[in-house]
Amino acid sequence: MSLLDDPFDHTETKDGTILIRRGGRLVVTVAGRRAQELAARLGRADDAGRQQLLARATGNYRRGNERGAQG
Template sequence: MSGSEPFTYRVTKAGDVLISRGGRLVTTLRGSAAARLAARLGDDEASDQALLQRATGNYRRGNER
């Protein structure tokens, strides 16, 4: 990832995790997937970004620029 526009996230009251990048909603996680991700977020920015990248599904291959 270039780092110019990091992912942001928001956990709703219902427990959903909304993942955005550049001000646009990328994906919404619900249920057990959201609970697992929310429990792992918040340690440090680098690990949060890696988790959010994996959760979106579009940043797995390692060749994005």
């Protein structure tokens, strides 16, 4: 399943915390300095870039070393 099929969504709260959701469920909460840096990068990124940044913030992204199903 790709990021286009099931994209991440995010909300920034008044205190600067970023809530990242996928499929309507809260995946991770980013706070503090990390949230400030992420918010700045999200502001400069296009849609595809935002999805990559959110995926990386959650740890849910492919690193290129996974093997396909062997069957």
